Amino acid sequence: MKLNRKTIYSIALVVVVCSGMLMTATCRYTRQLVPEIVHIQEEDSIIGTYQYGICIDSLYLADHTIRNGETLSLIFSRLGFDARQTEQIIRAAAGILDPARIRAGMGYTTFHATDSVREIQYIAFARSKTNYAILDLTADTVNAYEYTKEITLRRHYVEGVLHSSLWNSLRASGADPLLALKLSDVFAWQIDFFDIKEGDAFQVLYDVAYIDDTTVVNIASVQGAVFTHRGKEFVAIPFEQDSISEYFDEEGNSLRKAFLKAPLDYYRITSRFSNSRFHPVLKRYRAHHGVDYAAPVGTPVKTIGDGTVIAKGYEKGGGNYLKVKHNAVYTTTYMHLSKFEKGIQVGSRVRQGDVIAYVGSTGLSTGPHLDFRVHKHGTPIDPLQMDAPPSEPVKPELQDNFLLAKQQFYAELDSFRVEHIGQRTEAIASLLN
Secondary structure, eight states: OOHHHHHHHHHHHHHHHHGGOOOOOOOOEEEESSOOEEEEEEEEEEEEEEEEEEOTEEEEEEEOOOOOTTTHHHHHHHHHHHHHHHHHHHHHTTTTOOOOGOOOOOOEEEEEEESOOOOEEEEEESSSOOOOOEESSSSSOOOEEEEOOOOOOEEEEEEEEEEEHHHHHHHHSSSSTTHHHHHHHHHTOOOOTTSSTOOOOOEEEEEEEETTTTTTEEEEEEEEEEETTTEEEEEEEEEEEEEEEEEOOOTSSSBBSEEEEESSSSSSSOOOOEEEETTTTTTTTEESSEEEEEEEOOOEEEEESSSEEEEEEEEEETEEEEEESSSSSSEEEEEEEEEEETTTOOOOOOTTEEEEEEEEEESSOOOSSSEEEEEEEEEEEEEGOOOOOBBBOOOOGGHHHHHHHHHHHHHHHHHHHHHHHEEEEEEEHHHHH
């Protein structure tokens, strides 16, 4: 029997009510989109097992960790290479293995011949989770090259209802709480994530990047989401036009607007726009034409839109500050900064979401925070009440393609929800039996 969305959600409500009987029920599901490749095969016969692109069938592998104070010279010396060989290896690897970036705790693997001598054939230095510097020592001259591990994407699904914060709700559902930052980017122009409420709900399809089958690299992308905030449903459907992928609502309007909702990620508002606020330092009432975001020193501050830096400096009240002119109408100011981002100067062009500075407590301040201000035609306005015009909607000639993408998104969302309902129903039935 085919279930429509209303039927599915009705069943979901019943299951959610019953699920209080379950102490360990999960709300996160995974599907693998790309099959893992472990061995290279020819018909039914395995002809080789590879690691870092090296056939290891006849090799012995040893994993190592760089120690405190170790340099490349000390590492190669400890591995048994003499001074001439060490110099040759370091010179050959200069383009891909920077000695200045060697740090204690970084790992590397040596590949040895399986004979009695166990001579080292290769060395693989980890530069990141996916990127490696490979030293091939099998020839008379050292060959150094880069190797990038294959990444596997798996589709995940998570849903939940907020009882405290989005971060905690995601973690309780078994998802990586860093997904909260991804969602704040997707809905940055629709939802003020400083103001999400208990009872808000979310459904998210997202891809996670894996290496070695089980090691998570990062959350690759959000592949669609529904976020219910204050009783209103916000939908994000990914769609590409003009070779640019962005998110659209159900009518095909872009979720991207001229300005971000906030210049920080996930920190609380301590003071709002007011014409008469009691100043905590001056101990008197005065206008406060901005919004204060409390955050630790060093928290990145982002420009809420494209623009040009027109002022940078220090003033007694606002401390270190930056001012960005976005267009003929809007200007934004960022105050009490601890420091500026490297390269930011008067005249610098900045793009929406660029880090331009860092939270501090300079000037007249009782603690680390950002004082964020917006001027429209030179007049201060409440940043939390600012309207931002949308960007270009789906083009008329692409409407059919967008309709198909929307249908596919809802079909996949419903499919995951059916699995979710089925698994929880089975769990409840097993408890009742």
